[in-house]
Amino acid sequence: MGCLPKSKAEKLYVRRIAVTMTVYVLLVFGATWAVRHSHVKGWWLYVCAVVPSLAILRLLQVVGLYLKEETDEFVRQQMVNSILWGTAVVLGLSAVSDFLRGYTGKGELPGFTIFIVFWMVFALAQGIQQLRNRVGGDD
């Protein structure tokens, strides 16, 4: 997936990601504001925790939809590679963190680390693949 959207699926993907991320930011700010200023208590706290998480689930659904709609199998494979890279790094990171916690009682990852690291590695893998598979002048 390059810097500029090309296929119909890619354009849809970029649009869906933009909408989902906007909704996510609004939900995070809304939920945080509600918890801090509206004296939310009891099961409403669970609701405030679940609502922004729905946007994260939607993010994964958007990736799934892209994989379903993208007709270019090579581009699709690159996306799958990036997802695998992201998954491998976060699973490794969380395993190290769990072992460390088990052995030393320390090493707990800060909140949202897994989420942030996954998307950072995903983006990095996409960039590296783009660089590796870049095409020069046409002949």
Add this chain to the structure above:
Amino acid sequence: MTNRLKALRAEREWSQAFLAERLEVSRQSVNAIETGRYDPSLPLAFKIARLFGKRIEEIFEDAEG
């Protein structure tokens, strides 16, 4: 797997962009297939073969074959 895609394309004086458009894939995909970095699926290989009016084995060759 090796292939003759680049040679066949050159014979017809087609650009990568033109071939990509005909195959409904990206130019990146055509380039990756031509350079042997990616082996296409059977449906795409059939599509390529149909476009060039050849059999799959006339374009793609198993490296171990």
